Amino acid sequence: MGATSAIIAMSERYGVEGVDDIEVYEQHGGYEGLRRALEMEPTEIIDAVKDAGVRGRGGAGFPTGLKWSFVAQGTGKPIYIVCNADEGEPGTFKDRPLMENDPHQLVEGMIVGGLAINSVQGYISLRGEFRHAGRLLSKAIAQAYEKGYLGADVMGSGKRFDLTLHRAAGAYICGEETALLDSLEGKRGQPRLRPPFPAAKGLYSCPTTVNNVESIAAVPFILRHCVDWWTQWGTEKSTGPKLVGVSGDVANPGNYEVPMGIPMRELIEIAGGMKEGHELKFFCPGGSSTPLLPAEAIDADYTYEAVIEAGSMLGTGAVMIYSDQRCVVDAVLGWTRFYEHESCGKCTPCREGGYWLAQVLQRIETGSGTLADLDLLQEVCDNIFGRSFCALGDALTSPIVAGLEHFREEFEAHVREGRCPLGVTPPRDDIPTLAVRARDHGNAQVPSFTAEPAGQA
Ligand SMILES: Cc1cc2nc3c(=O)[nH]c(=O)nc-3n(C[C@H](O)[C@H](O)[C@H](O)COP(=O)(O)O)c2cc1C
Ligand code: SF4
Numbered sequence: 001m002g003a004t005s006a007i008i009a010m011s012e013r014y015g016v017e018g019v020d021d022i023e024v025y026e027q028h029g030g031y032e033g034l035r036r037a038l039e040m041e042p043t044e045i046i047d048a049v050k051d052a053g054v055r056g057r058g059g060a061g062f063p064t065g066l067k068w069s070f071v072a073q074g075t076g077k078p079i080y081i082v083c084n085a086d087e088g089e090p091g092t093f094k095d096r097p098l099m100e101n102d103p104h105q106l107v108e109g110m111i112v113g114g115l116a117i118n119s120v121q122g123y124i125s126l127r128g129e130f131r132h133a134g135r136l137l138s139k140a141i142a143q144a145y146e147k148g149y150l151g152a153d154v155m156g157s158g159k160r161f162d163l164t165l166h167r168a169a170g171a172y173i174c175g176e177e178t179a180l181l182d183s184l185e186g187k188r189g190q191p192r193l194r195p196p197f198p199a200a201k202g203l204y205s206c207p208t209t210v211n212n213v214e215s216i217a218a219v220p221f222i223l224r225h226c227v228d229w230w231t232q233w234g235t236e237k238s239t240g241p242k243l244v245g246v247s248g249d250v251a252n253p254g255n256y257e258v259p260m261g262i263p264m265r266e267l268i269e270i271a272g273g274m275k276e277g278h279e280l281k282f283f284c285p286g287g288s289s290t291p292l293l294p295a296e297a298i299d300a301d302y303t304y305e306a307v308i309e310a311g312s313m314l315g316t317g318a319v320m321i322y323s324d325q326r327c328v329v330d331a332v333l334g335w336t337r338f339y340e341h342e343s344c345g346k347c348t349p350c351r352e353g354g355y356w357l358a359q360v361l362q363r364i365e366t367g368s369g370t371l372a373d374l375d376l377l378q379e380v381c382d383n384i385f386g387r388s389f390c391a392l393g394d395a396l397t398s399p400i401v402a403g404l405e406h407f408r409e410e411f412e413a414h415v416r417e418g419r420c421p422l423g424v425t426p427p428r429d430d431i432p433t434l435a436v437r438a439r440d441h442g443n444a445q446v447p448s449f450t451a452e453p454a455g456q457a
Helices: 022-027 032-038 042-052 064-070 095-101 103-116 131-146 177-184 213-225 227-231 264-270 295-299 304-309 328-342 348-365 371-384 391-417 434-440
Strands: 080-085 121-127 162-168 208-212 241-248 254-259 280-284 318-323
Touching (some): 022 131, 042 064, 042 213, 042 227, 064 208, 080 103, 080 177, 095 103, 095 131, 095 213, 103 121, 103 162, 121 131, 162 177, 177 208, 213 227, 241 264, 264 295, 348 391
Parallel strands (some): 241 318
Antiparallel strands (some): 280 318
């Protein structure tokens, strides 16, 4: 065991005493990336980000430079850069540590990103519960104004850039970029129909880019050090250092920085190995919305392409490790309850399906499920996946479908034994059936996928 692969790149100032003060930040290379950016044309900044191969760290892995090049120019409308600092995905903790350990890094990234797309106004939409990060960012923004890095004349360049911190209310759906824009506009945060995409019609119907904290914070490093510095890590399609949160049944769960491309098994080693007496059973490579994978997949490389080939996604950099003492049905039920709770209610498959799925899973976990329930889960998931308005609906189905694919035998054992075979949840027989719930809600018609025999509703 050895943390040989952990690196210090974007986390270089983590732990530096007083780095939330602008002078200390400057002494450690701070705002050098911005100085370089001011010597460059906007398109040169975008080209550097493209050459470095930076891919969005918010979940989808879309190339950041390409995204910036799509932002409509010359429309006569203001252009906005918005930082998505919502970080609500279960298991994900890499953006908050970045903002708390090195708040100026994000402020500098926002200014550089603004210069790249000719924006004069940026917003950081921060999850409201991140109060400490909020205090530090407010202070960093105020100091950057005092020092002339922000405002009407950024470092005497004649270019304007203003930055506003917005403390969002904290709903998971407000991390979805168009829901985030609605929430920033003061509306109820619900996803918008796309197209038009934010690059053409985003905040206040103006050209906008929405990027993750880590994607934005990476750019000053690339300008300060050079593209080759960034690409010394990773593979051709998955470049750079990566901030990851490793959680679950490892000895030292925590926030680590690693080079892209290492075998995922090394992520466990970096986190101190499995807890004593625990064997790896399954894991989520990128947060709860990425399909879980069985232990055999742990030797795949930590790259966008290898993880897709293994049947999942890199997602949000949240590596969740589950040992042989965990019940897969219980884990899947936990995530399903989260998505049921966080569904914004705009579309029927997700709003209704989430409820039904949680009920059926709870029935299975507590020992009163039937084998037909397993097919029912799959059927409901098939009716949600690709049919919901935004990706939250797809995310809801991911753990269930992957759980059934890799651990069907464990689901069946719950039914056969009439209890959780791992003893995680005590048996219960008072879970309402689907039909009872439908009846309780004003003679609603019982959906066709109910498992209850006809006539009982
Ligand atoms: C339900 C939902 C929640 C999301 N939450 C976040 C989030 O908290 N932070 C984030 O950066 N992206 C989140 N995303 C992805 C964003 O929609 C968007 O793709 C991302 O902010 C783009 O940034 P990037 O290109 O830098 O990755 C979420 C997506 C969905 C569907
Ligand atoms: S999929 Fe869910 S979260 Fe997304 S719009 Fe539909 S109800 Fe809302």
